[in-house]
Amino acid sequence: MDNGPGAYTTDGCAVEVYRRLPTGEDLHIIHLVAGASATILDLGAGAGRLADPLSRLGHQVVAVDDSAEMLSCITHARTVHRRIEDLQLETRFDVVVLASHLINKPSRRMRHDMLVTAARHLAPGGRALIQWHPPAWFDSLAVGDVVDDVLGEVQVQVAITGKRARGALLDATVTYTCDATTWTHTFTARKIALRDLQLQAHAVGLTIHTPNDPAVTWLLATCS
Ligand SMILES: C[S@@+](CC[C@H](N)C(=O)[O-])C[C@H]1O[C@@H](n2cnc3c(N)ncnc32)[C@H](O)[C@@H]1O
Known part of the structure; x- marks a missing residue:
């Protein structure tokens, strides 16, 4: 994309x-x-x-x-x-x-x-x-979950794409949409x-x- x-x-x-x-x-x-x-x-x-x-x-x-x-x-x-x-x-x-x-x-x-x-x-x-x-944030999320939010003028969608190392590492892709433009950001959190x-x-x-x-x-x- x-x-x-x-x-x-x-x-x-x-x-x-x-x-x-x-x-x-x-x-x-x-x-x-x-x-x-x-x-x-x-x-x-x-x-x-x-x-x-x-x-x-x-x-x-x-x-x-x-x-x-x-x-x-x-x-x-x-x-x-x-x-x-x-x-x-x-x-x-x-x-x-x-x-x-x-x-x-x-x-x-x-x-x-x-x-x-x-x-x-x-x-x-x-x-x-x-x-x-x-830790509760990680435990509340599963692979395939999609969380939608609106922050001011920006629509935010967080998609959980992976959980590794027995749940210690979480992979996600965040999609930001504003004025019909989309930016994505992938990250891994421990x-x-x-x-x-x-x-x-x-x-x-x-x-x-x-x-x-x-x-x-x-x-x-x-x-x-
Ligand atoms: C998610 S943005 C958040 C910016 C700001 N804290 C906010 O809440 O709007 C993270 C920022 O941290 C900076 N950053 C990440 N790792 C860094 C590092 N090791 N040293 C300096 N800046 C870093 C990035 O360049 C980016 O601008």
Whole structure:
């Protein structure tokens, strides 16, 4: 199938889609945790879906991404063109955001490196917000399932195309439709037990607090 126009990131995200997606409740969650006038580091910020509105709410935001095309859409936040794993800023932040389920990427090594970056950039007393797919999300989906959603002006359809490694790896194709144009994105996500993630985070100096609700998709972490 032909994919929609515009640039794509190395992990297959269409810039045009991320320019159009609404902030949804993610913005409110981050703003609530940050409080007033916080310094915020947005890792994997994309087109600034969260970074720019957070800037407009009075936070000082640094948006990091390895896609120059994504970052070029950002108008308010400061941008840094870098891989998350390689980031070594002098500044420390009140809040570090790792959104978009990047923590569920299949590579354990990448997960470790992203957690190191989050820990390294947290100010004393700072908080990291990590958006993940909880294990219950993986368990609720079977191969062949199709989940439809509408996010602002974008229709979203997630098709589950595979489950491997005894359910630990889930393959999916997401189809985004807007203005009669369609973009697709295939990805693989790894199911991670909360305890395993907590242990991996603890090893790099982060405490991930156990959520009250196992279905919660934003995890809160502080320096250990
Ligand atoms: C799914 S998009 C989400 C963007 C944004 N967080 C949002 O919620 O709209 C993921 C973004 O993370 C970026 N990304 C993925 N892996 C990365 C890495 N290792 N280093 C830097 N950026 C990365 C991609 O380029 C892409 O812009």
